[in-house]
Amino acid sequence: MIGERWINLAVPLALLAVPLYALMADEPFTITLATRATILALAAVGLNIALGIGGLVSLGHAVFFGLGGYAMGILAFHAQNYSPLEIGPLTFAGTKSMPVIWLVAVIVSAMAALLIGALSLRTSGVYFIMITLAFGQMFYYFAISWSAYGGEDGLSIYVRNGFPGLNTLVPIQFFAVCFVVLCLALALNAMLRASPFGLALNAARQVPQRVETVGLNPMRLKLMAFVISGAITGLAGALFADLNRFVSPSMFSWQLSGELIILIVIGGVGRLMGPVVGACLFVALEHWLGGLTDFWHVWLGVVLLGIVLFARGGVVGLLTGKAGPHV
Amino acid sequence: MSLVLIAEQVLNGLQFGVMLFLMAAGLTLIFGVMGLINLAHGSLYMVGAFAAAAVAGATGSFLLALVAALAAAALAGAIVEMVVIRRLYAAPHLDQVLATFALILIFSEGTRWVFGSFPLYLDIPDWLSGPVTLPGGIAYPLYRLALIGVGLAVAAGLWWLTARTRLGIQIRAGENDREMVAALGVDISRLYTLVFALGAGLAGLAGALVGAIQSVQVGMGEPVLILAFVVIVIGGIGSIKGAFIGALLVGLTDTLGGIFLPELFKLFMEPGAATQTGSALASMAIYILMSLVLVWRPSGLFGARA
Amino acid sequence: EVKVGMITTLSGGGAGLGIDVRDGFMLAVKQSGRDDIDVVIEDDQQKPDIAVQLADKMIQSEKVDVLTGIIWSNLAMAVVPAAVAQGKFYLSPNAGPSALAGAGCHPNYFNVAWQNDNLHEAAGAYANTAGHKNTFILAPNYPAGQDALTGFKRFFKGDLAGEIYTQLGQTDYAAEIAQIRASGADSVFFFLPGGMGISFLKQYADSGVGLPVVGPAFSFDQGILQAVGDAALGVVNTSQWSKDIDNPTNKAFVETFQAEYGRLPSLYASQGFDTANLLISALDKAAPSDADAFRAALEAADFSSTRGAFRFGPNHHPIQTIYAREVIKEGDVFTNKIIGVALEDHADAYAAECKM
Amino acid sequence: MLEVRDLTARYGASQALFGVDLTVAEGQAVALMGRNGMGKTTTVKAICRIIPSQGTLTLEGKDLHRLPSFRVARLGVGLVPEGRRCFRDLTVRENLLATARPGDWTLQSVTALFPRLGERAGQRAASLSGGEQQMLAIGRALMTNPRLLILDEATEGLAPIIRQEIWAAIARLRQETGMAILLIDKSIRELAQVSDRAVIVERGQTVWQGAMSDLTPEITERFVGV
Amino acid sequence: MSEPILATHALCKSFGALTATDDVSIDLRAGEIHAIIGPNGAGKSTLIAQICGALAPDAGTVELLGRDVTGLSTQARAQAGLARTFQISALAMEDTVLDNALLGALGAAGNPWRLWGRVSRDAALRDRAMAALDRVGLADHAGTRTADLSHGQRRQLEVAVALTLAPRAFVMDEPMAGLGAEGSRVMTGFLDGLRQEAPILLVEHDMDAVFALADRISVLVYGQVIATGTVDEIRADPAVRAAYLGEEA
Ligand SMILES: Nc1ncnc2c1ncn2[C@@H]1O[C@H](COP(=O)(O)OP(=O)(O)OP(=O)(O)O)[C@@H](O)[C@H]1O
């Protein structure tokens, strides 16, 4: 059995080592894969704040992922076409600067999370899962038929957005950007769960009535968690769009929301490194199994089933020998 | 739009609702009663449709095909329950989500492995095909009327089973406290295998019945799964009555929304854009309905638990 | 030695199309007898983000010269602009979104199948010939569906009894059929690819409405037709290819395909086959590393197509004849028979917007 | 009829029972005593096969370790669990019927014993008062017509007057049906009145057992704290 | 007589046809333990739920420290100085005993919005939590997972969490439930001392404890207060004996 502390240290190092090795071995695609894993991990780290600590099983986190993606897509689209972005009487210039795009992505997804959270938190349990799914589907169908930005076809951005002082087109540099963001999010997550807020949120998941009787409002705690969670996932969406230089409604799809949950469950619910381990494993499986046979999904299914049946508390749980929180 | 057309569309909406109920019935049973989030329900639906198509192809008998669908899906369900689900009752809900997601992958690609990548042929039998004329002059497909009949029968049967039989009481008791039911002398494992098989069988039956007027293909189960979840959540989990009302509501909303929203938008937009906007909104309609219902009543229309 | 990257859909519900494109393509490669063509095939799972990453992989790691294989317009839109911007050639065996035919055209992008509107335009033209005066049209509410109705209307001269956008992935069409029945239409045009079309046709046949139906080939293609069954009999559909097009290449293709894979080839298989042959014909003249010469060789389209005469327009999209076919039953097998030409030497509507 | 020897059990990594010995003879009432957290409930759970355990565990010579939980119940062990654990979403009536087995105890006789359950027959168990739930749990166990009734804190949270009724009912049960009973309760006074024997556990081990009459105040003071 | 700390005025609550509390007016004064007893289903827990804000009364008001709190939420009442324990323990089972106590301390501090800094390193919170655990005798178990506690220990923790709030009034729903004889005795001694800090509204079926502790007793039967008085008065009341006490005492 390995202490969780070691895992928390080893996993990011391993994730860093892979692209560095690939750089030396001149396998740029491996860097792209690592970047994909990093970004998906970031999205799942966001979800894990709501899900792992707050117990909010959101099947609508693709909303924030997609909003982040479209924030990037729309801003860069207008910059690319030199056309201003008009919202009612206001006009904005598009931009190809990552920091600006990130800021917009975070703000937009946080606001959406506030709204969706405020409505959804009236419910709990499976009803919560389904109402968040409903919001996800609304955004999805809206995006599909929103022809101004490509509808179902999506939006292509020809050149990756820029980050001051870096050439983001170089795979390893873009990876570095994503990796640093992921580490910051992990640090935020670790800080949150040890903080007073984390303690209260953790209790709000398990016994909301107890939290009330000590004078705290469990709803507001959960809403706060949902907003932070949505903002991080939104940021991941912006990065994902930049990785692909493309956004489409599939970023809003319920399959994506489900995939984020699945990443977390594979890694270990409520574990700091759960989402990271889950994302790396999933991307690696997808990549390796995909080459084996046309029917590789069967084997992916078998591996996932093995994880559920034999690794209580996900892979991190298996390594540490402890089950995670009950969600 | 004539009154007869409107009446026909309302009938279509109801009929679609009953069809949704047929698809959701098995899910309500498993989900409401056993508290299990079974994402693989859509796969069992697909198994039923494929089994029916295979048997109908081989024997030419639609009734045999239905029996085969029921049996194949129930068997698949029983196996799945004994091999996988049984170990997960005590596990967190999310483990069940992951496990049943894995099952979707296995079922979908496994089916493609066995049956190939192309849709299969399954059609309405001659004795049920073609329209009949209803009072009011509506020409309505006989098969759809038959679907309504089966849906109503399933609804009544399920309600009777869970509310009126001792088996049903035991099943519901098991959802509250599995350990205690066992400690008081009920073979809960067998009971759950039975329920799961029954739920799966209903899914398979729905797959075959609905498959006859739709496309029998890999992946046909996933959209159904989402719709079925929407239905049972609107109705309130664990309530057969809720699922039934929920299904009718969703059916009506979807059908009538698809027709009237574009018309509505045509009142103040040019026709092309109105159709597009209207149908975009129509595709969101059931989700809007669901969130309104849940914001209004956080545990569905007939949900027991707060 | 050339390396070709094929990104196509090999798993999930849409796998049939990708498999046919791949099989047609590989058949042509095999028949060419060349062993210097290395085809790398990957499954995009019908997901745009996966497709983009596979393209990255093929360009960065596999260092391919030519990309091909994508089935769906939205995936093509995700992959093609970036790939051709990086100097790779892309040969489309299926998707032809209007954005890539008009202002977004590119010297390194060639479409060997059709521009998305083509078959719908032909359906409009056929409807005129067939004497339809008042047609009811429907398609799913997404870009390809919107293009389809636009394409049909571009050529159809009669009136529209109704125009509906259905939901993407919809499976029940009772409401639409009721509207058709009530609309007083004399015919129906629909574009509902994949399972949607199967569901619609079965339900339409059972409803007893019985008006003549016209549609693009997608819902009547070899792979899907068996699943539609009797409901499709007699329906007229438009296609640039059919297994009974009478030329030696096509005859040989149908025979060898059947011999190799044990099934009748589909539209998609023919497109994959033609794509490979176009590529081979260009390779005979120049290497992809010599981009200008290779491009010129592709533009010449100096290969013998299963469709007979084949040439590219100025925007690298085909100028080709589109046929009207009718669904028939040959023994136990449903298939298509050409009943006439819908549009002769047809080019797409966007060529003028293409500046290259 | 029930024989437990050297029973050990654990919750995950932590061991809770270190060797419990206990016998209940036909028609006997045995009190299981001990301080909070000493393993009384764990012993009961092991007997009912709700948690795994090791050691000797036999009922009328049958090895319970070979049987799943429901078979033990069908051999005639009726459990009133700690914390009531009524089926929340079922009505009172359904709670009673869900696991009923044929025998002398029927809906009529149970509602005669606890009239309040009759009054609340159609109400969901979750909305019952604490005491009502306790009555329901006892009634539910009786409806399985057990030969060995296990009562784990069965009078917890009941009004004195009802508690007296329940003790009276237990005494009556013993006299009229000869049912064997294993009792856990905090009220030593009442335990002493109805039980023949006492078993005291401390830190997961049996530390004393014998006839109720032999249970001196010194012993209870030492092991139970009163 | 001093101003009551906590008072209800004519509280009424019905569930359908059933009147669970019927015109209940009781009060709690500084330094006293006021016990509420009554048959099962008499409406005691329902009364507590209304006092603490978990249930809205159909009619009547609740007054805390002279202020009408009827319209306030549970958490607002807790902030105003009301601490409650549950009849069935409501604790964060996956967390440690200390975490549960810390939650109380955090509630008392009133600010859960600090997103940084380890809560366990916060000396003020920690001291407050440990002091409460110490008082109920759970200090040694601070690091134990709450799920691993025995029933009785959970009851103690339940009280400890209430203690961390340093409330102006306690409302306790059967704190002795599940405690062994010894545990009850210890708890009784403990509550006896606690009344100096804040008065206790005590619902309890353990008559030994009630008679030992209560300054006043109110008897609730079918939702109505049928008697209020000292221990001796209540013991002697024939109506109470018939409805509740039986031959006991
Ligand atoms: N689910 C559990 N997981 C881990 N440990 C447990 C669990 N349940 C009980 N324990 C531990 O096992 C020991 C025995 O507990 P048990 O419930 O059997 O005591 P008890 O004698 O019934 O006490 P009480 O009188 O308080 O009910 C206790 O130390 C408790 O901490």
Ligand SMILES: Nc1ncnc2c1ncn2[C@@H]1O[C@H](COP(=O)(O)OP(=O)(O)OP(=O)(O)O)[C@@H](O)[C@H]1O
């Ligand atoms: N939500 C509800 N719906 C219907 N009836 C209810 C509800 N909650 C409580 N009751 C009923 O109200 C009455 C009072 O219940 P309450 O829980 O207040 O009793 P209590 O005095 O606390 O009893 P005990 O001492 O047994 O805990 C009971 O008869 C109970 O069945």
Ligand SMILES: [Mg+2]
């Ligand atoms: Mg106990």
Ligand SMILES: [Mg+2]
């Ligand atoms: Mg109570």
